[in-house]
Amino acid sequence: MADLIYQKISSSLREKIDNNEFKEMRLPDERSLAEEYGVSRSSIKRALLSMSEQGIIFKKRGSGTFVNPLYSKEETYFNYSGNNLGISDSFKNEGQKLGIKVLRFDVVRSNEEMQHNLFLKPGEFVYSFERLRFLDDQPFMIEAGYIPIKLVPELTEEIASESIYNYIEKELGKEVNKSYLTISVEPSIEESQKLLNLSANEPTGLMSGIFFLDDGTPFEYTSMKTHYKYFKYNSFVDMGNG
Structure with a gap:
């Protein structure tokens, strides 16, 4: 429940930032935010820390908490945050409608590459x-994915036509919150x-x-081809604790 509270606060604050609701790019102090949301200051601190780690806001000693000017300036489409790394929740769509069309849905025996990437035994499906x-x-993305059947025994094509990650979070109580991704550009094929x-x-x-579950289990091996117009990301690096 505590996780849900701070995530909701972070989401609300990001929405306000996107709507330019903070004058001079400055957020209210923690006490004021705690009163506004009716929560403890520890929940506010956690929400602000999460947003700071993402590079959305920054604290200026003695002056307060401010919106990172590059956050609102850059047209980043993917904004991974919170505990769910699914595309549906992470796409910064600014009110635009997201949709999914399943092109293919099969059950296959894992090959050597799948076994290596998903920690499977020979013969697993x-x-x-x-x-x-x-x-x-x-259309902006073609996504090809492989998920072990043993992790989501009741996955169907109908479920895959929506957010799989939201499904496992809601129905199975599991979260996908870690990933190891390689990002590159390649010529488009036919x-x-x-x-x-x-x-x-x-x-x-x-x-x-x-993509990994919160307990470290490899959940999905995937490849996502994106239209070049939507292929833009920001990276925030903090070496203050190094």
């Missing part, structure tokens, strides 16, 4: 699926050009890697 993601009915409405000379952004 995985869900193999491909999905096309939309933003306001415009399939990508057709699905993402790209011309032959336009590239795709590629994210590939492994």
